[in-house]
Amino acid sequence: MGTSEVAVLDYGLGNLRSVVRGLEAAGARPKITNDPEIIQSADGLLLPGVGAFAEGMNKLAPLIDLVKKEAAKKPLLGICLGMQMLLEESEEHGLHKGLGFVPGTVRLFPKKPGMKIPQMGWNTISPSAHPLFEGIPDGTYVYFVHSYYADTTPEFTIAKTDYIVPYASAVGVGNVMGVQFHPEKSGDAGILILKNFVQMIE
Amino acid sequence: MGLTRRIIPCLDLKAGRVVKGVNFEGLRDAGDPVELASRYNEQGADEVVFLDIAASKDNRDTMIDVIGRAADQLFLPLTVGGGIRTVKDIQEILRAGADKVSLNTSAVKTPDVINEVSRLFGNQCIVLAEDVRRNYEMRDGVTPIHLADGRVCWYEVVIYGGSQRTGIDAVSWAQNGVERGAGEILLTSMETDGVKTGFDLEITAAISENVDVPVIASGGVGTLEHFYDGFVKGKADACLAASVFHYGEMTIRSVKEYLASRGVLVRL
Numbered sequence: 001m002g003t004s005e006v007a008v009l010d011y012g013l014g015n016l017r018s019v020v021r022g023l024e025a026a027g028a029r030p031k032i033t034n035d036p037e038i039i040q041s042a043d044g045l046l047l048p049g050v051g052a053f054a055e056g057m058n059k060l061a062p063l064i065d066l067v068k069k070e071a072a073k074k075p076l077l078g079i080c081l082g083m084q085m086l087l088e089e090s091e092e093h094g095l096h097k098g099l100g101f102v103p104g105t106v107r108l109f110p111k112k113p114g115m116k117i118p119q120m121g122w123n124t125i126s127p128s129a130h131p132l133f134e135g136i137p138d139g140t141y142v143y144f145v146h147s148y149y150a151d152t153t154p155e156f157t158i159a160k161t162d163y164i165v166p167y168a169s170a171v172g173v174g175n176v177m178g179v180q181f182h183p184e185k186s187g188d189a190g191i192l193i194l195k196n197f198v199q200m201i202e
Numbered sequence: 203m204g205l206t207r208r209i210i211p212c213l214d215l216k217a218g219r220v221v222k223g224v225n226f227e228g229l230r231d232a233g234d235p236v237e238l239a240s241r242y243n244e245q246g247a248d249e250v251v252f253l254d255i256a257a258s259k260d261n262r263d264t265m266i267d268v269i270g271r272a273a274d275q276l277f278l279p280l281t282v283g284g285g286i287r288t289v290k291d292i293q294e295i296l297r298a299g300a301d302k303v304s305l306n307t308s309a310v311k312t313p314d315v316i317n318e319v320s321r322l323f324g325n326q327c328i329v330l331a332e333d334v335r336r337n338y339e340m341r342d343g344v345t346p347i348h349l350a351d352g353r354v355c356w357y358e359v360v361i362y363g364g365s366q367r368t369g370i371d372a373v374s375w376a377q378n379g380v381e382r383g384a385g386e387i388l389l390t391s392m393e394t395d396g397v398k399t400g401f402d403l404e405i406t407a408a409i410s411e412n413v414d415v416p417v418i419a420s421g422g423v424g425t426l427e428h429f430y431d432g433f434v435k436g437k438a439d440a441c442l443a444a445s446v447f448h449y450g451e452m453t454i455r456s457v458k459e460y461l462a463s464r465g466v467l468v469r470l
Contacts, residue, residue, distance in 0.1 A: 014323050017299040021274050051324035081324075116416045116439055118326055118385055122248055122469045123205045141206070141469045143279060145301075145326040145385075163205055185279050185301065187243075 004201040005029045007042035009067070009082075011059040014050040019079065022184030026194035028201070036066050044074050044201035047178075049081030053092040053106065053148070056081050064099065071101065075200045076176045077132075083178025084150060086171060092148050101176045104152030109164045118147040119163045125181070127159040127170065132177055134196050140189045142181040144169075150180065206469045207433050207461065208248035208440035209454050210418060211447045213238055215284075216256040218264040220448065236271045242447065243276050245454035248469060250276070251304070251388075251442060254284030255363075261285075266298045273299020283331055283388075287312075292319050296327060304329035304388055307361040310368055310375075313382060320383025329418075330384035333360045334372040334405060335392045345373035345412075347404050357391075357405045364392045376409045376417075387413060388442065390420040396445075398424025406436035418442050426452065426460040433466050 006028045008019060016032055023030035023046065030046070031038060039045065045067065049056050060067070067076070078086045087098045090106035098106070109117050122141045127133030149167040158177065159170035170179045177197070183190035213220050213235050220235050239250045250272070254265050262285075269282055282295050283304030292303050292315075309316055309330055320328050334357040340346065344356035357372035376387050389409055391402030401419045410417040416439035419432040423443040432441045446452050458468040 014327065015273075015296045015299055015301055017270070017273050017297065018277070018301070021299075022277060025277070050326060051322070055321075111414070117414050118416075119205055120326070120386060120416045121205050121208050121440070144205075145279075147325070182279075184277060187277050190277055 003029070004043040004198055005031060005041070006044045006046050006198070006201070007039045008032045008046045008048060009039070009060070009063065010034045011056065011063065014048075016048060018184045019046065019048050022191060022194050023198070025191050026198045028194075028198045034063060036063070039063070039066055039070055042074070044197070045070060045076040047076060047078040047082035047085065049079060049085065050145075051081060053081065053084060053090040053098070054094070054096045056085055057096060057098065060085070068099065071176050074175060075197065077197050078176075078178035079184070080146060080180060080182060083171065083180050084148060086176060086178045087150055087152065090148065102150070102152055102156045102171045102173055102178070104150060104156070106148045107151050108148055112164050115164050118145055120145050123161055123163060125159040125161050125169050128157070130158040130170075130172060131200055132170065132172065132179075132193060132196050133159060134199075135192055136189060142183065142186040142189060144181045146180055150178075204467055206248070206467050207438075208418075209246075209429070209457055209468070210249045210251055210440050210442040211239075211242045211247050211454065212251040212253055212420070212442050212444040214253050214255045214444060215265065215268065216254075217261060218268055221255065235268050236275060238448070239272050239276055242454060243278055246458055246470065247278065247454050248440070249279040249281060251281045251283065253304075254282070262291075266294060269295060269298040269300050281329055283329070287315075289315065289318055289322065292323070296323060302327045302329050302386070304331040306331040306333065309379065310359060310361050310370065313378070316379060316382040316384055320385070325383045325385035328384045329386045329388050330376065330379035331388040331390070332372055332375060332379075333364050333390045333392055334358065335360050335364065335367070343374075344371045345408065347408055349404055360392060372405060373408055373412050376413050380413045380415050384415065386416050386418065388418045388420055391422065394422030395420070397422060398446075400424065400428040401432040401436050401438070401441070403431060403436040406432065406438055410437040410439070416440060426457060429457050429461060430464055430466065433461070
């Protein structure tokens, strides 16, 4: 195991074991925590997440100020709902405020005949030249499960995917990054993306 | 480019070992689940399903151990089903490393579990597993399905491994489950399960057209063409199979190569 400690923010009830194993495979020392001291001392932060936006923000509420402060100093990666929470707001079950690192709104996929919601399964990403996607070619398959997508500007988009609409499947601003897909469920390509994140911490 | 159709191997487990029944009877042992899942992963499986077919309290700890070992070794989506009843069961399984749970009999018996679990953990982790059987006695309130042989029937939800009829219309139950928060439907037709004559295409298409969420076709695959028909005629988003993969009749890669050659988008 590597030396970089990644605080995996524990604010939910879902499967955190896979993300922890993914980070270990990427060479980091993950720690599932909601302890402010550990969050402060960690080298990087990971915001996991499945479930509903408002529920996620409510559970994260006691840590929001700390996460914002720490994200200015060290890399933060949001996954799935954790990525959506990086935006300003979400339309999931009413309008809810997000962390606001990335401008834009999280919106429900529009209905289209023959297209299922949620998008569930493997789709391709077109990454931009960003250190998170070092060695990840255009057209790499990764695993998605989501009904809502990030509607943001090209400036904050670091990977694009097409499902019903073209949308940002990864966002980034400075130290703060988020991926809509699950790198911990995306085989070797996913582990490489986590390795790139760990590289940015070291 | 775009969302691919999924091929999902299903591992039927009993006491932590893989078995596969023909029409859910006559079980045979086919090995260690984690080793088998790992082989499927190498072959290009898009997900893996573990189904505990002899679910009991004693089995639960064994199952949790299998899920944990699989989650530690495989970086792909994992669904677990069989005998799951309570929110606590589901939380344990998710914490052990599963991404989705499939609910079958318990969803029929206590449908509010779907609402509760989707609220707590999200719709994406609830798969509504429906076992269905044809019923030729038409009545009001059922969805008529026109079969290829010209007959008309409706499909009835069956529970306890197919041994008990419920009187519930399969299409309506799928819609009800989705409204309650199921994120996916796993449809197994008892008419075709285990007999390798192909998926039950009419009911698969009817359900796929009547719900917004993805539908997994299950039961009956025996040839490469059956997979193609499941996606194209059955309008399934994913196809699930067990014995054709376990006994090496075909590999997941060979299925995907065949589908790609016929224009179905798959991840190779």
